[in-house]
Amino acid sequence: MKIILLRDGGFNRSLHLSRRKLAAFASGALVAAFAVVAFVVMNFQTDAVDAEVVADWRAKLSKQDQVVAQLERKSTAQSTAVGRQLAEMQARLLRMEAIGAHMVSELDTPEFDFAAVPAQGGPVTGSQSMLAWNELQRELAELSLQLRKRETELNILDSVLVSEEIAQSSDVSGRPVNWGWLSSQYGQRVDPITGKEAWHSGVDFAGRDGSDVIAVASGVVTYSGERSGYGRMVEISHANGFVTRYGHHKALLVSTGDVVKKGEAIGKMGSSGRSTGPHVHFEVLKHGRTLDPAKFVARRS
Secondary structure, eight states: OEEEEEOTTSOEEEEEOOHHHHHHHHHHHHHHHHHHHHHHHHHHHHHHHHHHHHHHHHHHHHHHHHHHHHHHHHHHHHHHHHHHHHHHHHHHHHHHHHHHHHHHHHHTOTTOOTTSOOOOOOOOOSOOOOOOHHHHHHHHHHHHHHHHHHHHHHHHHHHHHSOHHHHHTOSOOSOSBSSOEEEEOSEEEEOTTTOSEEEEOSEEEEOOTTOEEEOSSOEEEEEEEEETTTEEEEEEEOGGGEEEEEEEEEEEOOOTTOEEOTTOEEEEEBOOSSOSSSEEEEEEEETTEEEOTHHHHSSOO
């Protein structure tokens, strides 16, 4: 085979290719073409593999996100349960401390200080580890049971040790205000905030903002402070398992642990907490269960 090369200027050159050289040239061109095709195919396959890997990892991450979300919900529920248990036990402890402090003052035994943290200690033996969830639940349940027993015992002792003057005026009777009117009854009612039917655990006495709220019986103040829904609230423990609560104060005049007499002012009427205006929310409980305060209000003081 003869190939003629032409250049500017009239100079030309001819090449003679034998059949062998021509065959070699064709083979080389074919190999190069195959290489290009192989390169393109491999690139397309790699892109396909990468897409599958990315899709697989996305699916795995989505499953892991679901597992994490489920664990977070479970952890939140467990934390809420423990928080409620601790809040209940804290309320019981505050009540026991108040009753204990009153008993100590009656017995004149200063070596007992219910406000101080109990002194404890001792050497550490063996290894220490975090409590498992089921063990923590068991310990909390046992502690709650012990608190209930001790609270009952303290209530009995306090009833026995209460002074004669307090005992004579410990019957729950009369109105928690010197001036005012009954604005809401005990039981089912239309909630003044939501407009829906709801249970009302006490009675409401509306009156003048800042007027006196008085104790309907003598006893020991077992709580004085803010409480959800009640606003500024006072709780008084009386004889025979009775407890009275007075909510929504503008100002509190007594503190936890104080001994109050029947008719004594314990706060100023207000509208703190969940309230629509100046009034006192009045509750009567016996052994932890609410009663209709109306029958106690109707009694003569």
